[in-house]
Amino acid sequence: MLAAQGKTNISSSAIADIIGTNAWQIRKDFSYFGAFGKPGSGYDIDKLSKQISKILKINKGHKVALIGVGNLGSAVLAYKGFANYGFDLVVAFDSDPKRIGKKLGEVTIENISKINSLKKRNITVAILAVPESAAQQVTDTLVKTGIKGILNFSPCYLQVPKSVRIITIDIAIDLARLPYYIG
Amino acid sequence: MLAAQGKTNISSSAIADIIGTNAWQIRKDFSYFGAFGKPGSGYDIDKLSKQISKILKINKGHKVALIGVGNLGSAVLAYKGFANYGFDLVVAFDSDPKRIGKKLGEVTIENISKINSLKKRNITVAILAVPESAAQQVTDTLVKTGIKGILNFSPCYLQVPKSVRIITIDIAIDLARLPYYIG
Numbered sequence: 289m290l291a292a293q294g295k296t297n298i299s300s301s302a303i304a305d306i307i308g309t310n311a312w313q314i315r316k317d318f319s320y321f322g323a324f325g326k327p328g329s330g331y332d333i334d335k336l337s338k339q340i341s342k343i344l345k346i347n348k349g350h351k352v353a354l355i356g357v358g359n360l361g362s363a364v365l366a367y368k369g370f371a372n373y374g375f376d377l378v379v380a381f382d383s384d385p386k387r388i389g390k391k392l393g394e395v396t397i398e399n400i401s402k403i404n405s406l407k408k409r410n411i412t413v414a415i416l417a418v419p420e421s422a423a424q425q426v427t428d429t430l431v432k433t434g435i436k437g438i439l440n441f442s443p444c445y446l447q448v449p450k451s452v453r454i455i456t457i458d459i460a461i462d463l464a465r466l467p468y469y470i471g
Numbered sequence: 472m473l474a475a476q477g478k479t480n481i482s483s484s485a486i487a488d489i490i491g492t493n494a495w496q497i498r499k500d501f502s503y504f505g506a507f508g509k510p511g512s513g514y515d516i517d518k519l520s521k522q523i524s525k526i527l528k529i530n531k532g533h534k535v536a537l538i539g540v541g542n543l544g545s546a547v548l549a550y551k552g553f554a555n556y557g558f559d560l561v562v563a564f565d566s567d568p569k570r571i572g573k574k575l576g577e578v579t580i581e582n583i584s585k586i587n588s589l590k591k592r593n594i595t596v597a598i599l600a601v602p603e604s605a606a607q608q609v610t611d612t613l614v615k616t617g618i619k620g621i622l623n624f625s626p627c628y629l630q631v632p633k634s635v636r637i638i639t640i641d642i643a644i645d646l647a648r649l650p651y652y653i654g
Contacts, residue, residue, distance in 0.1 A: 289628060306628060345650040352646070363543035369626045369643040374650075413649055415642075437649035439642070443552045445472060445489060453652040455645060459598075459622070460552040462640055463535070466596055466620035467528040467557075469636040 291333050299330035346374040351411045354380040355426055356418035357387050357397050360441055364415055365392045378411065400426075404433050412436040420444050427454075474516050482513035529557040534594045537563040538609055539601035540570050540580050543624055547598055548575045561594065583609075587616050595619040603627050610637075 290298055300318075301311035315325070323339055325331040341347040352375050354364055361380065370377055381400040382388060390397050403426075406414070414435050418426050423442035430438060431452055440446055440456040448454050473481055483501075484494035498508070506522055508514040524530040535558050537547055544563065553560055564583040565571060573580050586609075589597070597618050601609050606625035613621060614635055623629055623639040631637050 343651075344647060345653075346647050348650070350650055358546070359542045359549065360546035363541070363546060364642065366542065367626070367642060369641060370646065373643045373647040375643065375646055412653060413646070415646070436653035439646050439649065443550070453649055455648055457640070457642070457645055458552060459547065459550060459640070460556045460558065462638060463553065463558055463596070463598070463622050464527060464529050464556040465638055466622065466636055467531070467533055468526075470528075470595060470619035 291337065296333055297330045298333055298336075300325055302330070341374070349374045349376065350413050351409065352377045352413045352415060353403075353406055353411045354395075354415045354417065355400070355403070355430070356416065356422075357382040357384075357392075358417065358419075361415075361417035362392070364417060365395060375413070377415075379409070403429055406430070406433040406435060414438050416440045416442060416446075418442065474520065479516055480513045481516055481519075483508055485513070524557070532557045532559065533596050534592065535560045535596045535598060536586075536589055536594045537578075537598045537600065538565075538583070538586070538613070539599065539605075540565040540567075540575075541600065541602075544598075544600035545575070547600060548578060558596070560598075562592070586612055589613070589616040589618060597621050599623045599625060599629075601625065 299311070300314040304311045304314050318324070318331070321339060321343055323331065323336055338347070352370065354361055354377060357365065357380050361382070365377070365380060377395060380392070380395050380397045381403055382397050383400045387397050388399050412435060414430050416423060416426065416438055420442045423440070423444055424446055427438065427446045427448060431448055436452060438448070438452065438454045440454055443458045443460065446454055446456070482494070483497040487494045487497050501507070501514070504522060504526055506514065506519055521530070535553065537544055537560060540548065540563050544565070548560070548563060560578060563575070563578050563580045564586055565580050566583045570580050571582050595618060597613050599606060599609065599621055603625045606623070606627055607629055610621065610629045610631060614631055619635060621631070621635065621637045623637055626641045626643065629637055629639070
């Protein structure tokens with residue numbers, strides 16, 4: 289974001305302000321992987337960004353499938369920010385005949401019965417935006433196709449084998465972080 | 472969630488498994504606010520849940536406004552989980568004449584020009600689901616109406632005074648947490 293604004297350097301205290309921590313924590317964390325800012329000019333944004341991408345392994349590029357194209361899934365498809373993190377949303381699946389075959393942007397919605405094609409297509413990450421009632425069943429199918437990571441928007445605890453990483457986004461929990469600060 | 476499943480107790484290691492940390496960390500963190508599990512039976516779920524609600528100040532109840540009823544906003548309106556955390560989504564605003572006046576569930580969509588009624592209605596928390604291009608302007612208006620906390624779904628860094636707490640949800644950043652674990 290800062291690079292896009294034409295900035296080349298940033299201080300630890302400016303980073304701390306943006307993400308809501310303190311400069312000391314930023315310097316300590318970055319020092320673990322050998323990134324050192326210079327007094328007066330701070331960190332080189334381009335270099336720092338590349339180092340972080342490498343550590344998080346988002347520099348390799350990952351193909352992503354979206355499962356479920358309701359309101360939330362449509363919002364995910366319209367979202368432009370994935371490329372910044374090396375993600376390429378290449379396919380979407382749904383079970384609704386009215387949605388199947390439609391093209392939204394670059395992505396065509398396919399029948400969810402074709403979900404086992406993920407392995408052949410080398411897709412290892414899925415975004416799950418199906419109703420809660422279908423979430424565990426779809427997850428089991430995803431696991432069988434060899435998916436490695438799932439970003440889950442269903443507000444429920446899904447069971448997966450240890451080899452699969454799942455991150456659940458519950459907007460009520462995110463919202464619940466606010467009252468502590470606002471009283 | 473566990474209480475709804477009829478469970479009354481949970482061990483620190485079972486909590487750790489669910490949220491992806493270790494039992495020692497759970498015990499250490501809970502001990503800060505005086506919650507102690509019993510060997511063999513663990514924590515009392517009801518008591519623990521009430522203690523956490525009190526600490527996070529989500530036990531008082533907060534009225535919430537939704538700004539923007541596109542795909543993402545519609546998904547937020549359809550979401551049933553807010554009451555679990557003491558939130559009551561009481562109103563939604565949009566600028567699209569086709570949406571204004573519609574009732575979705577219990578909530579009627581009002582004209583965004585009425586947004587300055589938030590103060591009178593005692594609404595201190597807002598969920599922002601407007602296009603990125605409108606996000607800063609709407610945020611400035613929200614700040615003027617006395618909003619205290621904003622959950623922002625626009626993928627951009629919004630400027631607010633220190634007295635307002637903002638939490639930004641960028642789904643690409645959440646997705647970017649996966650590759651580290653999946654290689």
